[in-house]
Amino acid sequence: MEVARGLEGVLFTESRMCFIDGEAGKLYYYGIPIQELAEKSTFEETTFLLLHGRLPKREELQAFKRDLASRRALPEHLLESFRRYPVSAHPMSFLRTAVSELGMLDPAENDISKEALYQKGLDLIAKFATIVAANKRLKEGKAPIPPREDLSHAANFLYMANGVEPSPEQERLMDAALILHAEHGFNASTFTAIAAFSTETDLYSAITAAVASLKGPRHGGANEAVMKMIREIGTPERARDWVREKLAKKERIMGMGHRVYKAFDPRAGVLERLARLVAEKHGHSQEYQILKIVEEEAGKVLNPRGIYPNVDFYSGVVYSDLGFGLEFFTPIFAVARIAGWVGHILEYKELDNRLLRPDAKYIGELDRPYIPLEER
Ligand SMILES: CC(=O)SCCNC(=O)CCNC(=O)[C@H](O)C(C)(C)COP(=O)(O)OP(=O)(O)OC[C@H]1O[C@@H](n2cnc3c(N)ncnc32)[C@H](O)[C@@H]1OP(=O)(O)O
Numbered sequence: 001m002e003v004a005r006g007l008e009g010v011l012f013t014e015s016r017m018c019f020i021d022g023e024a025g026k027l028y029y030y031g032i033p034i035q036e037l038a039e040k041s042t043f044e045e046t047t048f049l050l051l052h053g054r055l056p057k058r059e060e061l062q063a064f065k066r067d068l069a070s071r072r073a074l075p076e077h078l079l080e081s082f083r084r085y086p087v088s089a090h091p092m093s094f095l096r097t098a099v100s101e102l103g104m105l106d107p108a109e110n111d112i113s114k115e116a117l118y119q120k121g122l123d124l125i126a127k128f129a130t131i132v133a134a135n136k137r138l139k140e141g142k143a144p145i146p147p148r149e150d151l152s153h154a155a156n157f158l159y160m161a162n163g164v165e166p167s168p169e170q171e172r173l174m175d176a177a178l179i180l181h182a183e184h185g186f187n188a189s190t191f192t193a194i195a196a197f198s199t200e201t202d203l204y205s206a207i208t209a210a211v212a213s214l215k216g217p218r219h220g221g222a223n224e225a226v227m228k229m230i231r232e233i234g235t236p237e238r239a240r241d242w243v244r245e246k247l248a249k250k251e252r253i254m255g256m257g258h259r260v261y262k263a264f265d266p267r268a269g270v271l272e273r274l275a276r277l278v279a280e281k282h283g284h285s286q287e288y289q290i291l292k293i294v295e296e297e298a299g300k301v302l303n304p305r306g307i308y309p310n311v312d313f314y315s316g317v318v319y320s321d322l323g324f325g326l327e328f329f330t331p332i333f334a335v336a337r338i339a340g341w342v343g344h345i346l347e348y349k350e351l352d353n354r355l356l357r358p359d360a361k362y363i364g365e366l367d368r369p370y371i372p373l374e375e376r
């Protein structure tokens, strides 16, 4: 049997949620092109789509929004624990620990019936934003701001994170970013969630594992690494030489390349336009210019190999503009991707829920003698 390194090209289940045409650079959630959703939908509506497989009717959407909004507040016990979490912890570690603690606080943690999973999933989708915003406030030495139920998910997230109600433009930017990051098939974190859930462990455990996986710089952590790269480069004038040196040393340019896309990631196209908008309007032009030069210079070498900017390349410029420091970029990704994780767990349970257990080709020896300790 051939070894499929990195499980590349291995189909382990069926899914209706997401289609990625990696050669053409196209992405669909339940058949709807991502660009349309990013432009016209909201995070709540897209989440309904990911959980139900169709767009909601007006009344359904209103009820769904009310339901999600009513679940935003965190248990007092968790808020008290937050004060004991180390302030220096990375926000992804904070989120990972908070999700795990939420599991301990749920007396019905182990209920994985379809209905329980749906209800707990909605709870996590609503609460991720509250956890991340509370962490941001605590890191700034300020008290967490309780959620408001009269704001949209995107607006309330920004309100809790920054202490002021966002403008309609900021709300739209956040909504678009959340929609773009909500789902992406069987990426590493979703696969991790499914691998854990296939043992019939509880939802919190599966999602904790997914957060842990998203943290890595080859996956969700790349958006933070891109901003570190921008800082290291410093000025647009230095960007070309920096890229040439990096590639000469065979090092990777963060925010570029993708296991599935061998063309421009369509989400990077949308985020590039949003980043350009904030660069022109709000003075993030230096960061944006550096990225444009990196894209062009690295592209000379990498584009012919099918390596282009991915979703993590331009997102940080938008998040900076919305008031977030670079450590919060990956948590924002998680605030969005929780919708996809929950959707996939519900779908996998419905379709299959077969235990995931791949194998490796054994390349070791057999029947080696056991040498007693004193003779080794
Ligand atoms: C939300 C997301 O998770 S999107 C991805 C976010 N991650 C990043 O942006 C990190 C940078 N990118 C990467 O590390 C990779 O492109 C990955 C891991 C995302 C996907 O790559 P894979 O399909 O697994 O390809 P793999 O890691 O095997 O690399 C194949 C070749 O392309 C090169 N390559 C891949 N990405 C890059 C990059 N960003 N810069 C330079 N070279 C690259 C590798 O060095 C390797 O070269 P080699 O064949 O000479 O050894």
Ligand SMILES: O=C([O-])CC(=O)C(=O)O
Pocket: 183, 184, 185, 186, 187, 188, 219, 258, 259, 260, 310, 311
């Ligand atoms: O699909 C992947 O491999 C990585 C991912 O999560 C994304 O691009 O959003």
